[in-house]
Amino acid sequence: MNCLMVNNQRRERGTSNFNYGAYHPLESIYAALDDLAAEYPSLVSKQEIGESYEKRPMYILKFSTGGTSRSAIWLDAGIHSREWITQATALWTAQKIASEYGNNPSVTSLLNRMDIFLLVVTNPDGYAFTHTNNRMWRKTRSKNSGSLCVGVDPNRNWDAGFGGPGASTNPCSESYHGPSANSEVEVKNVVNFIKSHGKIKAFLTLHSYSQLLLFPFGYKCTNPADYNELDTVGKAAASALASLYGTTYKVGTICSTIYQASGGSIDWSYDYGIKYSFAFELRDTGRYGFLLPASQIIPTAEETWLGLLKIMEHVRDNQS
Amino acid sequence: MEIPPSHYPATRAAVVAVNYINYQHGSPNKIFTLQKVTKASTEDIPDVGHKYHLKFSLEDILHQDNAINCTAEILYLLSNQRTAPQVHFTVEGEFKKNTDEADNKFYNRIKSLQEPLVAQNIPDNYGNTSPEMEPISHLARVACGYIIWQNSTENTLYNLFQIRDVKQVVSNAPISALG
Numbered sequence: 001m002n003c004l005m006v007n008n009q010r011r012e013r014g015t016s017n018f019n020y021g022a023y024h025p026l027e028s029i030y031a032a033l034d035d036l037a038a039e040y041p042s043l044v045s046k047q048e049i050g051e052s053y054e055k056r057p058m059y060i061l062k063f064s065t066g067g068t069s070r071s072a073i074w075l076d077a078g079i080h081s082r083e084w085i086t087q088a089t090a091l092w093t094a095q096k097i098a099s100e101y102g103n104n105p106s107v108t109s110l111l112n113r114m115d116i117f118l119l120v121v122t123n124p125d126g127y128a129f130t131h132t133n134n135r136m137w138r139k140t141r142s143k144n145s146g147s148l149c150v151g152v153d154p155n156r157n158w159d160a161g162f163g164g165p166g167a168s169t170n171p172c173s174e175s176y177h178g179p180s181a182n183s184e185v186e187v188k189n190v191v192n193f194i195k196s197h198g199k200i201k202a203f204l205t206l207h208s209y210s211q212l213l214l215f216p217f218g219y220k221c222t223n224p225a226d227y228n229e230l231d232t233v234g235k236a237a238a239s240a241l242a243s244l245y246g247t248t249y250k251v252g253t254i255c256s257t258i259y260q261a262s263g264g265s266i267d268w269s270y271d272y273g274i275k276y277s278f279a280f281e282l283r284d285t286g287r288y289g290f291l292l293p294a295s296q297i298i299p300t301a302e303e304t305w306l307g308l309l310k311i312m313e314h315v316r317d318n319q320s
Numbered sequence: 321m322e323i324p325p326s327h328y329p330a331t332r333a334a335v336v337a338v339n340y341i342n343y344q345h346g347s348p349n350k351i352f353t354l355q356k357v358t359k360a361s362t363e364d365i366p367d368v369g370h371k372y373h374l375k376f377s378l379e380d381i382l383h384q385d386n387a388i389n390c391t392a393e394i395l396y397l398l399s400n401q402r403t404a405p406q407v408h409f410t411v412e413g414e415f416k417k418n419t420d421e422a423d424n425k426f427y428n429r430i431k432s433l434q435e436p437l438v439a440q441n442i443p444d445n446y447g448n449t450s451p452e453m454e455p456i457s458h459l460a461r462v463a464c465g466y467i468i469w470q471n472s473t474e475n476t477l478y479n480l481f482q483i484r485d486v487k488q489v490v491s492n493a494p495i496s497a498l499g
Binding site for chain 2: 135259288292
């Protein structure tokens with residue numbers, strides 16, 4: 001009886017009462033995912049793709065207007081838990097996608113042909129830890145055998161140049177790559193999903209901070225075969241993003257723009273065959289860094305949306 | 321050798337210069353942030369180190385409409401000498417804003433507190449700083465300017481995020497703060 005009442009209460013509140021311009025703990029984010037699925041039942045559904053190390057569910061939202069085995073776009077946020085602007089931006093984006101279907105011709109045509117999968121909290125254990133213990137926690141919370149230090153950098157743990165330059169062998173390091181590729185269950189869950197889906201055409205991931213739009217490679221300092229196209233699309237996306245509030249992004253490969261870093265997610269997705277692999281580093285450029293004030297959540301999400309849409313439109317129009 | 325001004329190797333060197341400038345010229349009411357690197361080149365100096373020549377613009381955190389153009393040279397010494405990079409810079413015009421009055425006001429406020437100031441988490445975990453704490457956060461940036469300059473290498477990019485703890489220590493000399 002009580003459970004039923006709580007569910008009804010959640011449904012009544014709906015997403016119009018949720019404050020997208022604030023930072024929320026994990027439980028509130030998960031409740032908001034349910035609310036979105038309830039508010040847009042013919043478009044949005046929630047799926048569990050596995051559990052984290054500490055057994056928290058990992059939920060994705062699927063945006064689909066039907067069809068069978070459609071091509072899809074993947075978007076994730078919060079792989080590094082302290083990058084709070086990313087989970088907040090992803091949640092706002094979920095609401096935006098849902099509300100734009102049927103209203104925005106571009107989004108409507110996109111969703112009439114392709115699905116979108118959105119993982120708002122890729123690293124839920126880390127995110128919970130940033131609320132309860134250490135605001136600056138970055139890694140997973142897995143125990144490292146033989147060490148007192150906890151956690152693996154989930155963005156050094158992918159099977160792309162694993163163990164190479166730009167990742168640490170020391171469990172106490174913020175960029176510890178882990179004992180082996182995909183050792184982190186959070187990474188493994190995403191890899192399994194992508195592989196079993198089989199028709200993911202774009203892999204987009206949100207990080208902060210620095211205001212960069214990056215594409216492969218990070219594990220090696222040579223350009224990808226699709227350099228010209230990715231650079232062109234990236235520059236168009238950065239330009240669209242800047243058009244709203246003047247926020248400037250730099251575009252380039254990971255290695256040349258920032259530094260060589262092995263085991264990163266978009267290198268894996270690109271080498272796996274997903275050509276449109278991009279990583280956003282959101283606001284700001286260092287004044288607040290990871291501690292971006294909540295007043296910047298909605299402006300950041302609004303401008304990032306323009307960049308994301310530009311990339312998604314290109315994928316829609318060029319998918320093979 | 322010219323290098324892309326928008327990429328990290330140039331950014332890292334510029335940030336060293338900005339931290340050095342904050343250490344030399346910052347105050348509770350004057351802190352500079354890097355706006356944009358417009359030109360960058362590197363020079364290898366055999367047996368000495370690696371020198372970056374930069375042109376970049378700064379902005380004063382409290383007067384963001386006013387960009388200040390800078391030219392700087394940052395010399396990273398060979399890695400087996402753990403010494404701070406050498407920084408030389410010039411600015412177009414001067415650091416115009418004179419903040420002596422505001423700084424003295426802050427000094428007097430702190431000096432006349434009933435209890436020595438004690439605080440944590442500036443900004444807080446949500447990025448918020450109260451107006452009374454803003455000058456304290458700027459003071460931390462001045463101090464960190466020194467720390468970051470002293471500890472930087474070509475491959476580091478340090479940034480101050482948060483004052484964990486600050487405690488005012490009363491002494492006969494002007495204000496000291498720990499944290």
